[in-house]
Amino acid sequence: MKPHIMGEGEPAAGPAPTTLTDIVFPGATNHHGTLFGGAGLSAMDRVAFVAATRHGRVPFVTASCERVEFKKPAHVGDIVSFIAKPVRAGRRSLTVEVEMVAESIVAGERHSCTRGAFHMVAAPDPVLGTEWSLPPLATSHAAPPPDKVRMADVVFADQANSSGTMFGGDAIAFMTKAAFVAASRRSRRLAVLVCSERLDFHHPIRVGAIVEAVARVASTGRSSMKVEVELWSEHLLSGERSQTAKGLFVMVAVDGSHRPAPVFPDEFDSGQS
Structure with a gap:
């Protein structure tokens, strides 16, 4: 088994909780206009798989999940974050706790929609031997910078081109x-x-790889923002990471009439106009 090779963009004190972030679009909602429970459960399972793989660096399958109760809904337009953290490791089993949090874009209010435990089972390569077992849980990790957005996911076959790599x-x-x-x-x-303004691709991303976007607002104008986004690929089993793309996007804040609106100042923008 290859060692975990840390790359830029990953905390140095052990992997932080893995976060899958998405937007609630109308196509993912039920007749009440809230996120369909099956879509939420699917995302929770995906992020549990990523978190488990980052811990054990072997293939995992979902054995069961429990205590998944949807207490509050996520509405159309909300940002939803699925935060996964391994909480218990056995010899070849791993329990990952996943919380789904909805966030109102305008108000900034966040509320927990549900939380559940996913029991994952490792399926290591036979060459590792019958005595192989999962490593112990990390005791600490570096907190991610508050001004960055980190979004992780897995590349599946329906996202691939004819070469078996992630479609651009x-x-x-x-x-x-x-x-x-x-x-x-x-x-x-x-x-x-x-x-x-600029988008450069450096390396392809293979099907089955973990893909992570790291975004931050680099500068602001009256209503515009320049956002730097790095795209990282991570090998499931080795943990080796490489920056596969980097881009600079210009975003404009809009009001309810879809007209440009001022960017509100906050603690991440002291001294900027």
């Missing part, structure tokens, strides 16, 4: 979504994409 359009969509979340949180308004 899906990669751009993922990066743009991260830019939207960063800009909307910065301005506490809806943000729209005006242009991409």
Whole structure:
């Protein structure tokens, strides 16, 4: 088994909780206009898989889940974050706790929608031997910077091109979504994409890899924001990370009439006009 190779963009004191972030679009809602429970449960299972793989660096399957109760809904337009953290490790089993949090873009209010425990089972390569067991849980990790958005997911076959690598359009969509979340949180308004000033692809992303977007607002104008987004790929089993793309997106805050609106100042923008 190859050692976990840390890369830039990953905390040095052990992996932080893994977060999958998305937006509630109408196509993912039920007849009440809230996030469909099956869509939420699917995302919780996906992020549990990523968190488990980052811990054990072996293939995992979901054995069961429990205590998943939807207490509050996520509405259309909300940002939803699925936060996964391994909480108990056995010899070949791992329990991952996942919380789903909804966030109102304009108000900035956050509430917990549900929390559940996912029991994952490791399926290591036979060459590791019958005595192999999962490593103990990390005791600490470095807190991510508050001004950055980190979004992780897994690349599946329906996102691949004919070469078996992530389709460029899906990669751009993922990066743009991260830019939207960063800009909307910065301005506490809806943000729209005006242009991409620059977008460079360095390495392909294979199917089955973990993909992570790291976004931050680099500068602000009256209503515009320039958002830097890095796209990282991470090998499931080795943990080796590489920066696969980097882009600069210009987002504009808009009001209820979809007209440009001022970006509100906050603690991340002291001294900027």
